[in-house]
Amino acid sequence: MKPTYLAPSILAANFANLERDIKMINDSEADWFHIDIMDGIFVPNISFGFPVLKSITKHAKKTIDVHLMIVNPDRYIKEFALLGSTNLIVHYEACTHLHRTLQAIKAEGMKAGVALNPHTPVNLLKDIIADIDQVIIMSVNPGFGGQSFIEHTYKKIRELKEIILNANASTLIEIDGGVTDQNAEKLLASGADILVAGSFIFNSKDPSHTIKAMKNIM
Numbered sequence: 515m516k517p518t519y520l521a522p523s524i525l526a527a528n529f530a531n532l533e534r535d536i537k538m539i540n541d542s543e544a545d546w547f548h549i550d551i552m553d554g555i556f557v558p559n560i561s562f563g564f565p566v567l568k569s570i571t572k573h574a575k576k577t578i579d580v581h582l583m584i585v586n587p588d589r590y591i592k593e594f595a596l597l598g599s600t601n602l603i604v605h606y607e608a609c610t611h612l613h614r615t616l617q618a619i620k621a622e623g624m625k626a627g628v629a630l631n632p633h634t635p636v637n638l639l640k641d642i643i644a645d646i647d648q649v650i651i652m653s654v655n656p657g658f659g660g661q662s663f664i665e666h667t668y669k670k671i672r673e674l675k676e677i678i679l680n681a682n683a684s685t686l687i688e689i690d691g692g693v694t695d696q697n698a699e700k701l702l703a704s705g706a707d708i709l710v711a712g713s714f715i716f717n718s719k720d721p722s723h724t725i726k727a728m729k730n731i732m
């Protein structure tokens with residue numbers, strides 16, 4: 515069976531108890547930390563910036579998956595590398611020279627990813643798929659946690675999987691937004707490798723148990 519990864523989204527954590535929530539993820543069966551950076555321009559919300567990221571990476575002991583929902587991501591690539599990001603994901607819609615941006619991310623020693631808004635077709639990545647370590651298919655409109663899952667996502671996963679296989683590439687498929695125990699199995703069966711889950715994990719009574727239950731499904 516292919517490896518799959520569960521990435522709890524810190525956006526849904528308790529920011530007054532961040533160290534506690536990070537420790538919970540460290541000690542849980544979760545695989546990655548998913549960290550959402552929002553600038554209030556690319557998306558209609560502001561999350562947090564470098565000082566908070568620095569505090570997170572200081573305590574986090576797993577892969578740091580950083581999802582940039584910002585304009586001009588090129589300006590900050592070096593800084594994100596210095597702060598301990600493992601994977602850096604930029605939005606297709608925010609990059610004029612996407613190929614160049616991906617190379618710059620890799621030059622800083624990080625895995626390079628591309629995120630697609632719900633309206634952006636996966637075939638736009640066809641010509642550079644082999645240069646992309648991971649693609650985030652947004653299954654909600656980016657900007658907020660706790661939104662409901664867009665069903666069209668399954669079709670996009672299948673289309674993207676075909677593009678990856680045809681190119682003989684090893685790009686991973688990540689799904690972000692509205693992921694729960696109700697859609698996890700179908701997402702993986704459609705071809706997803708990584709599931710991000712925020713509110714489903716952190717709003718549950720026992721987040722560590724919810725992570726375990728999700729990993730059992732996976």
Ligand code: DX5
Nearest residue numbers: 523656657659660692712713
């Ligand atoms: C949305 C963010 C997501 C968000 C997911 O813009 O990219 O990572 O935290 O949250 P849930 O799982 O609550 O939809």
Ligand code: ZN
Nearest residue numbers: 550581690710
């Ligand atoms: Zn995200």
